[in-house]
Amino acid sequence: MIPLDWCITVDWFAGTGKGTASFLLAKHLGYSCLDTWAMYRVIALALLRAWYAVDDTAGIVSFLPTIPFRPQKDDHGGFVRYLGAEDVSSHIRMPEVSAIVSQVSKIPEVRSLLIRYQQELWSQGWLVADGRDMGSVVFPEAQVKFLFRCDSLIRAQRRQKQLGEQGIFQSLEDIEANIIMRDELDQHHIDALIRRFGDDVVTIDTWLLSPEQVLATMLDHVRSRASVR
Ligand code: DC
Numbered sequence: 001m002i003p004l005d006w007c008i009t010v011d012w013f014a015g016t017g018k019g020t021a022s023f024l025l026a027k028h029l030g031y032s033c034l035d036t037w038a039m040y041r042v043i044a045l046a047l048l049r050a051w052y053a054v055d056d057t058a059g060i061v062s063f064l065p066t067i068p069f070r071p072q073k074d075d076h077g078g079f080v081r082y083l084g085a086e087d088v089s090s091h092i093r094m095p096e097v098s099a100i101v102s103q104v105s106k107i108p109e110v111r112s113l114l115i116r117y118q119q120e121l122w123s124q125g126w127l128v129a130d131g132r133d134m135g136s137v138v139f140p141e142a143q144v145k146f147l148f149r150c151d152s153l154i155r156a157q158r159r160q161k162q163l164g165e166q167g168i169f170q171s172l173e174d175i176e177a178n179i180i181m182r183d184e185l186d187q188h189h190i191d192a193l194i195r196r197f198g199d200d201v202v203t204i205d206t207w208l209l210s211p212e213q214v215l216a217t218m219l220d221h222v223r224s225r226a227s228v229r
Contacts, residue, residue: 002029002226007127007142008218009134013183015155016148017206017214022130024215026077029128029222033078034071034121036131036138039114041092042069042081044101054103061109071117073124090166098178102185135201144225145201146218152179154207 008031010022019035026033046067052060068084081089091097104110118138121127129138135145156176163170202221206214 016150026128044104
């Protein structure tokens with residue numbers, strides 16, 4: 001029996017299949033799926049719309065409390081992505097948002113605001129939390145922690161397919177270049193975070209696995225963790 005008060009974290013770079021795997025795992029366990037990348041993207045979209053330059057940190061920090069974003073559960077086991085009353089789920093995938101989100105996510109005040117929201121959500125119920133710093137910083141006491149890895153070209157192909165499903169076309173070269181650029185921007189920060197993971201983290205290389213195989217691998221680990229409690 002998997003307890004219903006756990007937090008399971010899924011970390012590492014974009015396009016590794018984290019989102020799909022987190023969603024499937026949460027659905028399977030009856031948990032909520034917290035996709036924290038969407039939160040950083042909602043903030044980046046709000047800044048774009050308000051014409052903030054990404055290096056105007058002082059302006060961004062004073063604008064931050066006025067952004068009408070507050071994560072809340074939806075009816076499908078996830079969280080709404082609203083700016084005020086507007087559902088911005090498709091807007092947050094736009095290339096313009098992808099271009100700045102990495103820099104936005106480095107602003108300490110942005111991180112501390114979103115981390116506070118994320119931690120509040122575990123107190124409201126069990127979670128599969130998908131992000132970069134879930135198992136190390138946000139939920140260090142999580143019961144099971146996964147790190148996903150995958151080749152950049154495969155990640156670009158997956159991202160292109162996701163964008164295509166939303167009617168957005170971007171060339172594979174541009175997507176891969178953006179992924180590599182963001183990996184590099186995130187790297188320093190990620191390296192520091194990864195060092196803060198303990199020995200309890202489970203690394204999964206997803207590039208040869210189908211979503212169902214990834215889910216099965218995760219479930220094996222979750223069940224064996226539950227059985228040794
Ligand atoms: O997974 P993604 O590329 O869509 O995430 C968007 C950005 O958000 C990415 O540049 C890193 C950042 N991010 C973060 O810093 N911490 C998280 N928990 C989730 C995402």
